[in-house]
Amino acid sequence: EAGVAQxxxxxxxxxxxxxxxxxxxxxxxxTLYWYQQILGQGPKLLIQxxxxxxxxxSQLPKDRFSAxxxxxxxxxxKIQPAKLEDSAVYLCASSLETGDSYEQYFxxxxxxxxx
Amino acid sequence: xxxxxxxxxxxxxSEEAFLTINCTYTATGYPSLFWYVQYPGEGLQLxxxxxKADDKGSNKGFxxxxxxxxxxxxxxxxxxxxxxxxxxxxALSRGSQGNLIFGKGTKLxxxx
Numbered sequence: 001e002a003g004v005a006q007x008x009x010x011x012x013x014x015x016x017x018x019x020x021x022x023x024x025x026x027x028x029x030x031t032l033y034w035y036q037q038i039l040g041q042g043p044k045l046l047i048q049x050x051x052x053x054x055x056x057x058s059q060l061p062k063d064r065f066s067a068x069x070x071x072x073x074x075x076x077x078k079i080q081p082a083k084l085e086d087s088a089v090y091l092c093a094s095s096l097e098t099g100d101s102y103e104q105y106f107x108x109x110x111x112x113x114x115x
Numbered sequence: 116x117x118x119x120x121x122x123x124x125x126x127x128x129s130e131e132a133f134l135t136i137n138c139t140y141t142a143t144g145y146p147s148l149f150w151y152v153q154y155p156g157e158g159l160q161l162x163x164x165x166x167k168a169d170d171k172g173s174n175k176g177f178x179x180x181x182x183x184x185x186x187x188x189x190x191x192x193x194x195x196x197x198x199x200x201x202x203x204x205x206a207l208s209r210g211s212q213g214n215l216i217f218g219k220g221t222k223l224x225x226x227x
Contacts, residue, residue: 004158033214042119042204042217043159055212091159100147100166100208104215106159 002026004107006092012113018080021110025073025094031055033104034067034077035091043091049075050098082114117142121205121218128195128225136190136221138179138205146209148172148181148188151217153202162190162203195225 005024013019025032030051035043046065048055051072060067064083069075079086089109095102122137140146150162150172163172168183177192188205205218 031213040219042206042219043215044217045214048212048214056214093159095213098213099211100213102213103161104213108158 004092004094004105006090006107006110008110009108010111010113012115013082015084015114016081018078019082019112020076020078021090021092021112023075023077023092023107025075025092026105029094029096029105030072031095031098031102032069032075033093033095034075035093037089037091037109039088046077048098055098079112082112084114087112087114117146117207117209117216119205119207119216119218121203121221123221124202125222125224128223130197130225130227131194132225134190134192134195134199134223136203136205136223138188138190138218140186140188140205140207142186142207142209144209145183146207148179149206149208149215150177150179150188150190151204151206153204153220155201159204195223197225197227199223200225 032049034046037043047057049069067077091109092107093104095104118141147166149164151159152162163174165172165181171180202220204220206215
């Protein structure tokens with residue numbers, strides 16, 4: 001079974017530029033999560049989708065971050081414009097359904113450096 | 116609000132030593148508790164979980180018991196191996212949405 005795929009794996013941009021990350025969840029998984037992991041900290045949820053609807057985006061900085069999951073499969077996370085404090089690893093995870101009885105499977109992450 | 120506190124790392128042990136990584140949580144109600152592990156160069160993966168008080172989660176020789184009275188979920192292993200070197204994250208999930216709140220992680224290095 002293929003795991004969660006993410007691209008790119010690494011990205012370096014200058015502040016005020018824009019960037020987009022892509023995630024392909026495990027086939028058949030209805031729930032998709034985006035987490036931000038700043039160096040030395042644990043992952044923090046940015047947004048959660050159930051199929052193509054948003055379940056929770058309370059911690060997404062909506063003035064600069066956006067995410068979509070148009071067909072309920074792949075998802076993109078965008079930052080525009082980027083700030084230095086956005087330097088982090090962006091993790092995508094998926095689970096069969098929503099709820100803590102369903103294991104979340106994580107992708108390898110995209111490491112973003114903003115200079 | 117909900118939060119997780121883990122012991123600071125890094126932790127360095129010799130092979131076959133006993134491991135404890137402390138984890139305490141703050142939450143209203145009854146969260147589910149998890150330990151995730153991140154091996155070098157790999158993504159996060161679930162190590163074990165417990166969903167109610169006094170439950171013990173176990174996997175690959177690791178164990179953790181959900182202690183409601185002390186709001187703790189300490190990770191233990193009787194004899195660590197070099198291959199256990201990784202970063203360990205304690206996490207909680209509360210509510211029907213299932214999203215996770217993580218601790219800061221504890222890096223474990225096991226030397227032969």
